[in-house]
Ligand code: PEP
């Protein structure tokens with residue numbers, strides 16, 4: 001069987017399917033033989049706990065509402081002992097080596113199908129009661145439900161098949177055991193895709209109903225470049241895929257040597273190459289791949305891994321210090337939390353329903369309205385600053401007022417540290433340019449910021465009014481749209497005139513085909529996922545600034561994205 005979707009993280013991964021749906025509330029996988037007895041005991045214990053709970057519920061209802069209302073729970077108690085439910089699930093565990101949750105789900109499906117065929121509407125309605133009992137059994141089976149335990153009982157490399165995948169779930173998993181991701185959801189949020197690419201796990205999204213169609217334990221081959229997922233492929237196909245995967249790795253490794261070389265153009269212009277990092281442990285790899293510094297540490301990933309514990313000042317201080325030390329003097333740019341209110345897990349004081357739109361309370365706006373959270377992060381950053389070369393960057397800035405407010409918050413954090421008797425070094429303060437209003441006022445912002453970094457991921461979607469996570473319009477997300485080229489040119493010029501360093505840290509910077517164009521538009525600093533660094537360095541070492549300026553001039557005259565693409569394609573031979 002072949003499933004198709006959208007490749008969102010390249011490479012080929014082969015492993016056994018672990019099906020995770022509804023967050024992690026439903027896990028389906030195949031268990032090893034040696035675990036069968038333990039799984040049956042788990043099922044039985046869940047039945048015992050459920051029986052006890054239902055008895056208690058029955059007593060409470062009988063006491064509060066009378067015995068007439070309690071009969072429902074007698075029916076549920078009988079269901080627990082019905083051979084078609086838990087006993088049937090036990091047989092599935094034994095015969096098919098499925099985990100207890102999977103087996104219960106199957107037994108429920110079988111019983112439900114039986115109820116559907118019944119003529120009596122009263123009996124048909126009992127289907128809901130069976131589902132209720134199975135839900136309770138599954139809750140009682142959950143062993144705390146910690147995603148970190150997810151792989152404990154499963155063997156070999158795994159492909160996570162899921163209805164949707166959050167960055168926080170990925171962040172908690174054992175990356176070594178992950179061979180691929182397959183999701184039903186049409187398109188991924190940036191952060192999930194970015195994280196998959198950072199940890200080099202091939203991924204295919206938008207495979208409608210993969211989580212329903214793929215059997216737990218099936219052998220999957222995920223091609224994150226073509227967007228294809230093969231289910232139980234024949235041995236010869238598998239061999240061919242493994243060979244392709246090895247070839248791809250060898251090809252990637254062939255660029256590795258460029259990581260150690262300086263990124264200087266053929267005519268002697270140095271280009272600064274830094275890394276985007278989501279997890280502190282990636283810093284070491286970033287250096288190995290040739291990053292001069294960290295151009296973007298997405299600090300909100302602290303929250304993805306640990307939840308609200310990540311807000312603690314000391315916990316943050318340790319992470320920032322670790323990053324700075326790992327870079328051994330190399331510059332580290334930490335972006336303050338770029339999350340929405342819901343992701344922060346706090347609600348805004350005085351507000352009823354929190355805003356859930358990407359244009360709502362997020363990024364710097366959110367930090368400015370949660371003073372305690374913002375101050376704790378700024379204090380942690382300023383304390384860490386003594387351990388290396390730190391820069392602080394604010395996300396989602398829309399104008400000068402916000403930058404001023406953020407600077408005032410830094411001053412406040414500095415003063416509270418002084419009051420603790422600490423001395424704090426000066427730290428450059430910069431902003432992301434990812435909202436059109438910031439790009440259009442670059443001259444004003446650059447007069448008050450120490451540096452700026454262009455976040456093309458958001459800048460493109462807000463300039464073009466295209467939600468990249470909406471698969472009905474994501475095709476229109478076009479980095480080569482003439483409007484994007486102009487806005488990049490304007491920001492490069494505006495910042496350059498005021499002598500303010502400007503970098504690009506969105507995904508455009510990681511695309512080797514676009515690097516000559518960006519250079520021609522006047523950009524000299526790029527930050528990207530560590531994996532992309534060697535290839536980009538190789539491109540940089542093969543270009544001349546004068547050629548790239550000519551290329552950019554031609555591209556800026558093109559009327560459509562397709563025309564810009566043609567300009568790039570035509571020039572590839574000459575630029576090299
Ligand atoms: C961007 O918007 O380009 C960016 C780098 O930030 P993020 O991808 O985290 O939104």
Ligand code: MG
Pocket residue numbers: 434455457458
């Ligand atoms: Mg952004």
